[in-house]
Amino acid sequence: MSTLKPRRTLSAAAVILSVAMLATGCADDQGGSSASPSLGLSLTTAAFNKAKEIAGDQKLTGSITFISTLGGDERNRYLATLKPFEEATGVKIEYTGSEDYQALVQSSIDAGKPIDVVQAGNTSIVRKYAGSGKMVDLNKLVGKDQLASAFNPSMLASTTKDGANYGLWSMLSNYEIWYNPASYSGPKGTDVTWDQLSAWTDEQSKSGHAPWCMGLSAGASTGWPGAYFVLNILLKQAGTDFVAALGRGQASWDSPEVRAAFATFAKVVASDKTVAGGPSGVITTDPGEAGLGMYADPSQCSLMHWGTFTASILQAAEPKAEPVKGLDFMPMPTINPAYAKAEGYGGNVMSAFSDRPEVAALMKYLASVEESNLIAATGNWTGTNVKTNNSDYPNELLGKISKEILEGTDLVPFPTAVAPAAVNSALYKAVSEFVQKPSSLDANLAAVQTAAKASS
Structure with a gap:
């Protein structure tokens, strides 16, 4: 027109x-x-x-x-x-x-x-x-x-x-756990804990079905979807004060809290039994494409950690991703009860x-x-x-x-929403390399911290 x-x-x-x-x-x-x-x-x-x-x-x-x-x-x-x-x-x-x-x-x-x-x-x-x-x-x-x-x-x-x-x-x-209600049989709702969700994903892995969908491929920003997964875990483990301090450069990226978040994330991306495509596959898969695995017959995966925009992206590619009936979400599950209401x-x-x-x-x-x-x-x-x-x-x-x-009362911007581009780039690199080679974490967290110090 x-x-x-x-x-x-x-x-x-x-x-x-x-x-x-x-x-x-x-x-x-x-x-x-x-x-x-x-x-x-x-x-x-x-x-x-x-x-x-x-x-x-x-x-x-x-x-x-x-x-x-x-x-x-x-x-x-x-x-x-x-x-x-x-x-x-x-x-x-x-x-x-x-x-x-x-x-x-x-x-x-x-x-x-x-x-x-x-x-x-x-x-x-x-x-x-x-x-x-x-x-x-x-x-x-x-x-x-x-x-x-x-x-x-x-x-x-x-x-x-x-x-x-x-x-x-x-x-x-912000970032949630998305699923297809037509095929997902695990725990859901606002009161789900990470332990409850992990118990279900462990069962799925043992039965031969990879529970997690994930795609980290994004050109120069490859790794960013995983970075937000790590940060959401960190928020639920260490709380808003620590996450805010990290964003301001007042806490270290090479800290026990950050390492604990990566350790939890490691269980998600451990193998092709835990995440569709395995560690090598998620690095070369587009995030939106990964989510379509929930609609394959049979489904290739059941859960996806991604952002507010997930609905519009999946609906554009998959008619079955109808809100509520074919696509729904739960908030990031509680890990430490003290930070159950924390949202980034x-x-x-x-x-x-x-x-x-x-x-x-x-x-x-x-x-x-x-x-x-x-x-x-x-x-x-x-x-x-x-x-x-x-x-x-x-x-x-x-x-x-x-x-x-x-309406949240315990809100905090993710460190990626505060830090300069150099810090975020180093973090994305740390995540993408961690998925392929967990032993790379020491050097990469040191690099993120170096970038944070340089920009403070």
């Missing part, structure tokens, strides 16, 4: 309808069909009206430079949520997608023309620029009271320095390097429940505003995850 570009003289109702069509994937900026999900007229109308309210009588003009790591389908999904702001205010979002965003941000600062808004893959950019005078305090730009009423205290704390806030979590992911999260963080009225309006829009509801409707992420309407998620699984995160 051709690109829809409504004229400024259109009525508000016509503009809203145009925005809804853009946001439902009828058109994209290149004039072709996009992969964006249907966000719905009511949600886009509410977001349009919110942007109008934020703009008020201001004469907002021009454009906002915006850089993010999102590409492909995720880019389309996210940009659909910004269309109402663009159409309501007349301000154009000039989007650049790049994994090398940190270098681009620094070069723009060096050139005296900072990028206006950065959507970073974790809070390391906040750690780098907070308090430098280059990054804008959102308590002033958006409003401290507005932020306090919109976000979980853990999320605000993770981007606050010396009383100033420098980042909005714009979308969240990651996601994307929005920071501003300009206080122009246009940028202030965008940041206020990003903090709104209306934008968060659109994030929910994409079906790919959890909205971050505590008032996000769970009924706006395209399936009830995401609504359950949202409730689990946003």
Whole structure:
């Protein structure tokens, strides 16, 4: 379908309808069909009206430079949520997608023309620029009271320095244990312990059925799905205080706690009796492909530790992965009862390097429940505003995850959501090599710790 570009003289109702069509994937900026999900007229109308309210009588003009790591389908999904702001205010979002965003941000600062808004893959950019005078305090730009009423205290704390806030979590992911209810016969629910789950997986292994599905192949980031499995184990064994300290560089990656998490993980990836494909197979298997093993006949595996986005990825590839009936999840099982309610999260963080009225309006829009509801409707992420309407998620699984995160009282960002890229890369390497050669752990944990010290 051709690109829809409504004229400024259109009525508000016509503009809203145009925005809804853009946001439902009828058109994209290149004039072709996009992969964006249907966000719905009511949600886009509410977001349009919110942007109008934020703009008020201001004469907002021009454009906002915006850089993010999102590409492909995720880019389309996210940009659909910004269309109402663009159409309501007349301000154009000039989007650049790049994994090398940190270098681009620094070069723009060096050139005296900072990028206006950065959507970073974790809070390391906040750690780098907070308090430098280059990054804008959102308590002033958006409003401290507005932020306090919109976000979980853990999320605000993770981007606050010396009383100033420098980042909005714009979308969240956490990690669960996924299964196919049509074939899974093991323990499930919110009160499952790791011992109970392990007893069942041991039985499966002895019977000749590998219980775990896993794929770690991801190019230069190979190992990352396993890294989050290790970190979730660590959280349930050592608790939020230790995990937070690890992310801040105040605890060692070469510690007994981290080694204990790897030891637990080792039992999952021990052989082809415990994980489908065995250690060598998981290294060359894509994570999404691994999950399809739950739908083979007979099933190749039964359980998968993966993120909030699991449902949208598996449903796109396998019709049997119907929410609740063909796909469900349980929270990461309890290991240490003291940390039963601990939940980790990651996601994307929005920071501003300009206080122009246009940028202030965008940041206020990003903090709104209306934008968060659109994030929910994409079906790919959890909205971050505590008032996000769970009924706006395209399936009830995401609504359950949202409730689990946003209403949690023992939340902490995973270290990967805080640490610089060099630390994360070293961790992913440690996991991928550990799966193939457990004796490599000593050298690799030392390398992760070296990277953490270098960035502190």
